[in-house]
Amino acid sequence: MTPDQIESAVAAGMPQAIDELKRLAAIPSVAFPGHPEEPVYAAAAATEELLRSAGLPRAQQIPVEGSFPAVYGEAPAPPGAPTVLLYAHYDVQPAGDPAAWRTPPFEPTLIDGRLYGRGTADDKSGIIAHVAALRTFQGRFPVGVKVIVEGQEEYAGERLEAFVERNPELVRADAIVVMDTGNPRVGDPAVTTSLRxxxxxxxxxxxxxxxxxxxxxxxxxxxxxxxxxxxxxxxxxxxxxxxxxxxxRGSFLGSGPSEEDFRATAGVLDGVSLVGSGSLADRLWASxxxxxxxxxxxxxxxxxxxxxxxxxxxxxxxxxxxxxxxxxxxxxxxxxxxxxxxxxxxxxxxxxxxSGFQADSGGRARSSLNRAMERAFGRPPRDVGAGGSIPLVSKLVKLFPAAEILLFGAEDEDAAIHAPNERVDLEELRRVATAEALFLHEFGAPSALGI
Known part of the structure; x- marks a missing residue:
């Protein structure tokens, strides 16, 4: 496939992808104690079907001790091609007070190009981005593909860590894409290079x-x-x-948000001071x-x-x-x-x-992602940090020190993840899925994008 064909295929598949995201986000898959377990298992089954529909010859649920099943998919690498592991999670945060939501949290609602509902961004957008990117290749992938989607990241992600440590060959890869972060703003491409x-x-x-x-x-x-x-x-x-x-206090080697942007994103009330010392990047990502x-x-x-x-x-x-x-x-x-x-x-x-995570300066996979994101977004990505945690990442670093780990996604800072009125921008979702498809193409055949 050519890059133009990849972009067109992702765009053509977006109506189906959006419908699938609506159905997936309607499942209240809260894996916290005290919440019903049936919807979590329903989300696992729906995720398994999505991976199968993406053209993966192997897609199945795998039991994880003390947790909900991981959903796993795999396609072998073409001769001489590298293998990429794709990660996301299908569980979500509790909705909290329904009165704080402008739309029902588990009735995904489309408003002005944005889909509102719990999990539409964190992290069911990651699942759909993976599926939309993979579906582009119609089962003929330019790289080996492994996908693992866990079911209890929000509450007890360390249980998948133990599973991966016991089954390292299941997830061994040359590059690992963690689709559970996002850009500072819609249309502003970024790769997360550090996690607290x-x-x-x-x-x-x-x-x-x-x-x-x-x-x-x-x-x-x-x-x-x-x-x-x-x-x-x-x-x-x-x-x-x-x-x-x-x-x-720590320091982050890079630029962070302006105080004006941060106050707006965080919803800080007029006249209320921010707390702490140092730059915002220091406070949010390195301290x-x-x-x-x-x-x-x-x-x-x-x-x-x-x-x-x-x-x-x-x-x-x-x-x-x-x-x-x-x-x-x-x-x-x-x-x-x-x-x-x-x-x-x-x-x-x-x-x-x-544990946290600090990326290396970057190798072949990061170079491929840079070119893919530049084509999908119209400009190259910048490095940002994230104040949140993804438990699995540090385990993958220890198990596979030679693998490059790439964190990006559709959860921009205005997406209100873990808060009322969570939403995902659907054009951002398209760009992210396009970037992942282009990355797989480029990583399998370096310089295929001609950038």
Whole structure:
């Protein structure tokens, strides 16, 4: 195929791809505990059928211990051609409060060229981009193809890490495309070259056997909620920089977003200051960040006049690519113990860790991707970092140090992933699918694009 034929084939297949994304995103495949499992298995089955429809001679679900199945597809390499592994995930974040959504989260809705709904971007757009790119070749692929789509990345991606470590030959490849990131803005091509690692834990504070009347006991009885609040606020100074010893600020060698763009994307209210020091690229991509993501305390609507006997919080830490998540979480837990008031009882649990990623300068695969993205977007891509984590990536780096790992996708920074009103820009999805198809073509036959 010529590059022109590839571009035309992807464009011609987009109506089908969009319909498939609508059907896939309508499945509430939330793999968090407490959510129904049937939709997650339904999404796995739908993904398996999509891979089969893309022309892969092998497509199947593979059990993953303690998790939902991975969906795997494979096509052998032509003689002398390299092999590319394509990654995405079919599980999604919980929708949260339905009232915060302008459209129902699991009823994908098309508005002005953008498809709204949970998972339309993160990461079912990645699945559809892979399928649209592969379908272009009608089963005659220029490279060997392996596809793995996992089912519990959002909650416990480390389970796929263990599976891959036990089955390395299943995913061994010369280049690995991780379709679970995106561009700073629609139409602004970028390759993510660094990921922060992640750690999370639950901290529980106990002070009393039971709640007691705030009138009779308040003023002397230690309030667990007040103690926990003091501990959590001690994590940052007045500027918003982290106070935990051993977690220094890092630096990112590249440009990040402007403050104006960041404020608009993050929805920072007028007059509210940003937190932390250093450039935005430093803060978002190369430094530690600590966020309290959940609290178990009495609700305001059900509040009673009582001193609280216990309180819990979920704490999430983002770790620079070169940082060690386990050492980091140990430092944060030790700090919380040191700043805890009144000799309260503290317990930690539900620990999760995942390593970060820093790409090498680039080789043949990155060069091929640069040319493919330049043709698909009209300009070459730039390097960006990502503050989020993809647990599998660091495992793949350790298993296959010679493989190039390329991270890109259709999740632009306005896509509201993990938030209400998530959406994907469908023209961006077309460009990303086109770039992947052109990359496979170019990687199989270098300089085939003539750029």
């Amino acid at each position: 690692g992640m750690a999370a834990f639950t901290v529980e504070v106990r002070t009393l056997k039971d709640a007691v009347h705030s009138g009779s006991f308040g003023g002397a009885a230690p309030d667990a909620l007040a103690a926990l609040m003091r501990m959590l606020t001690a994590l940052h100074d007045d500027n918003g920089d982290i106070r935990v010893p051993g977690l220094p 530690y960040a600590i966020t309290v993501t959940g609290l178990d305390v009495p609700s305001v609507s059900g509040a009673i006049n009582a001193v609280q006997p216990f309180a819990r919080a979920r704490v999430t830490i983002r770790v620079p690519p070169s940082g060690d998540p386990k050492t980091t979480v140990d430092a944060v837990m030790e700090f919380l113990q040191q700043v805890a008031p009144w000799n309260v009882r503290i317990a930690f649990g539900d620990l999760t860790v995942g």
